Amino acid sequence: MATSVIDPSPRVPADSRRSRKKQDTRNRLIAAADELFERQGYDATTTLDIAEAADVAQRTLFRHFPTKEALLYAELDDARFVLRDALNARPNDEPVLIAIREAMAELGETIVANRERRLLEARLAATTPAVSGHFRAVIQAGWERELIVAIADRLDVDPMQDPRPEVLAGAAMSACRVATRQWTVAEGDADYVALADRALESIAGLGALT
Amino acid sequence: MATSVIDPSPRVPADSRRSRKKQDTRNRLIAAADELFERQGYDATTTLDIAEAADVAQRTLFRHFPTKEALLYAELDDARFVLRDALNARPNDEPVLIAIREAMAELGETIVANRERRLLEARLAATTPAVSGHFRAVIQAGWERELIVAIADRLDVDPMQDPRPEVLAGAAMSACRVATRQWTVAEGDADYVALADRALESIAGLGALT
DNA sequence: TTGACGAATGTCAGTCACTGACATTATGGT
DNA sequence: ACCATAATGTCAGTGACTGACATTCGTCAA
The missing domain is CATH 1.10.357.10 (Tetracycline Repressor, domain 2)
Known part of the structure; x- marks a missing residue:
């Protein structure tokens, strides 16, 4: 829980398809970052790399995580x-x-x-x-x-x-x-x-x- | 002392005009940052602002201090x-x-x-x-x-x-x-x-x- | 005094994290 | 089917910081 980012009052059931998808992109971002950090090091990995590896826009990454470090x-x-x-x-x-x-x-x-x-x-x-x-x-x-x-x-x-x-x-x-x-x-x-x-x-x- | 940045072996007497000037720009940078932070806040002050207020190039600022925070x-x-x-x-x-x-x-x-x-x-x-x-x-x-x-x-x-x-x-x-x-x-x-x-x-x- | 050497600075172009504004798509409730 | 809105996409920034190279200026020795 705790999306690491402020999202106030969800008017949507906590287990809708929508929230499942959101959780999924979040997980994919973490996993992508994990693997890239592991493979090519932290500094050599850009947030764009991570976003593309998770198949989302860079902007979406920063909607889920406030900083690059927060991914880790x-x-x-x-x-x-x-x-x-x-x-x-x-x-x-x-x-x-x-x-x-x-x-x-x-x-x-x-x-x-x-x-x-x-x-x-x-x-x-x-x-x-x-x-x-x-x-x-x-x-x-x-x-x-x-x-x-x-x-x-x-x-x-x-x-x-x-x-x-x-x-x-x-x-x-x-x-x-x-x-x-x-x-x-x-x-x-x-x-x-x-x-x-x-x-x-x-x-x-x-x-x-x- | 310790210039906050790595400078190994100075082949110059520690009290030459050169080192005095260097120390002076360092001091001017700190003073400029101080005043600007005070007047317009930290985030609203750019490193370029500071450099110009101290009358040096932005690059020079980053030769004296590794980050904006280090100035403070x-x-x-x-x-x-x-x-x-x-x-x-x-x-x-x-x-x-x-x-x-x-x-x-x-x-x-x-x-x-x-x-x-x-x-x-x-x-x-x-x-x-x-x-x-x-x-x-x-x-x-x-x-x-x-x-x-x-x-x-x-x-x-x-x-x-x-x-x-x-x-x-x-x-x-x-x-x-x-x-x-x-x-x-x-x-x-x-x-x-x-x-x-x-x-x-x-x-x-x-x-x-x- | 002069000239060579090197330290400090200047200039410029670039990378990259992060943001605001607005458009688009996808869900959930009606 | 339709609307409201959450999630995402797109795009054009801003600003901290860096590398490469040119220039200035202090130091020192001949």
Whole structure:
């Protein structure tokens, strides 16, 4: 869900032929981008290439995705809603860091399911500044916002006054980045959930470092 | 210093007329960008506008700065070397989080000195996604790298294996972002160093949150 | 002083991501 | 069948950035 682009009130049943076709072009665009990025690299692939490979006009591509990078991270961007739901599902009396670890564990399963795509994202992010930049600026920032409001809710504090929600969220996102990098170095042959949990756990000991 | 762009080995004395002129065009470009961003907004200002206001060719602008955003963040980008030096200057037996707080305090003074520019950066980042994105993707990531190597050095661990350096660095950068936001909300009429220190201090208690 | 060398800049043409405006086609409801 | 409108197509831009080559200007040595 979440078309990555703003489309307000659909007056059409969510499962009409129209919406199926729309979803289909969206999927074809993602698949085309995937394959082209894989085959000829990110920078060497133009949005026109992608559109033609998906057999749509370039303009249509930009109606579905706001930027070229969004094509790559469509799935991870939507995953922030999964994160939000997972967080809200944790019991309210659970310590915040525990709740985050549990929610991330749940999310981690979903993430790693698409192993090949995750590895592609990682490869491209490692070689292309535009990609890693977009990840930090858009994807990670989006996840972070979800974390912040969830944490502030639990602590019942104002995240504009109390620095802890944002600081904890930042630490958690860094932990996820580390876990992802380690998982990527291992070519996906590692327990992502365990890696992430270990990194998240380390947050508790940050103040005691020599 | 660090010209924000790669120029390897200058065979010319660092204080020749040539280098002074070069530095001068660089400064004029920054000043021109500053004023135009202030007057007509970020998006409404083209790189050609800036170049003409500084009385150079557009091509020259892009020889001094790799992107339009870099014009805005030239100073903050260079500040990462100040951060590195400040960190290295801290005694080796000092606990890491303390060292970071002290180094940031030192850095904070430098930062807040240019109050008007900081407020301009904040205003633009708050209204223009391209600006806030660049900040996260380039500036903050750069500072974070400095933090990571400094922390890993002190702990004598491999930052690729041990998640703690990167996690702590991420938390610290988030703390700085919070402090900057609070300082900005107060229109610069607040003790930035105190705000940053309070946010950084909160890292120690992250694991104990209910 | 002069002349050679090279750094900084200028000029120009091009690529490519992205956008606004308007025309066309395809669906869904009537 | 008919109309409203969602989805797409077409086209002509704008603007950031780049490569190639010409020109100017500071530096230094003979």
